Amino acid sequence: MIINNLHDLRAEIAVLQEKKTVQEAAIKARFSSPGAIFNTIFSSFKGPDLKSSLFNPEDLISILSRFLLPIALNKTIFRNSSFLIKALVGIIVPKASGLINQETIMTVWDKIRSIASNISSKKKKPVDYGIPPDSETY
Numbered sequence: 001m002i003i004n005n006l007h008d009l010r011a012e013i014a015v016l017q018e019k020k021t022v023q024e025a026a027i028k029a030r031f032s033s034p035g036a037i038f039n040t041i042f043s044s045f046k047g048p049d050l051k052s053s054l055f056n057p058e059d060l061i062s063i064l065s066r067f068l069l070p071i072a073l074n075k076t077i078f079r080n081s082s083f084l085i086k087a088l089v090g091i092i093v094p095k096a097s098g099l100i101n102q103e104t105i106m107t108v109w110d111k112i113r114s115i116a117s118n119i120s121s122k123k124k125k126p127v128d129y130g131i132p133p134d135s136e137t138y
Contacts, residue, residue, distance in 0.1 A: 061105065066094040 003009050031037055070093045074086045 069093050 001008070001012055003012055029036070070090045073089050073093060074081075078085055078089055
């Protein structure tokens with residue numbers, strides 16, 4: 001809108017103030033309760049198209065591993081290491097954790113489950129001592 005005089009300026013200010021009150025009411029409605037806050041936060045993680053959402057659910061695992069893996073390594077394996085080693089772990093591990101996503105975790109989990117099921121499905125064979133079962137030699 002082009003403002004030519006004081007009356008136009010006051011009219012534009014009134015329109016902007018009305019927009020402001022409407023937007024404030026909408027924001028208050030979105031953050032009125034803890035449930036509304038969580039819905040607002042989680043709506044940024046999901047969308048009708050996964051590529052249009054803020055974070056792809058598969059990327060969420062990758063993002064968490066970039067932060068949690070260096071912390072876990074520095075607290076366990078590299079507990080008594082020097083500052084330089086911990087700094088190198090902090091630099092190298094996030095780059096390597098880019099390879100970790102939901103698909104790789106599920107692949108490893110499926111392999112572990114198949115190995116465990118193969119081990120449990122194998123029955124112990126009876127030991128053959130070479131003695132026929134009907135013989136009376138003890």
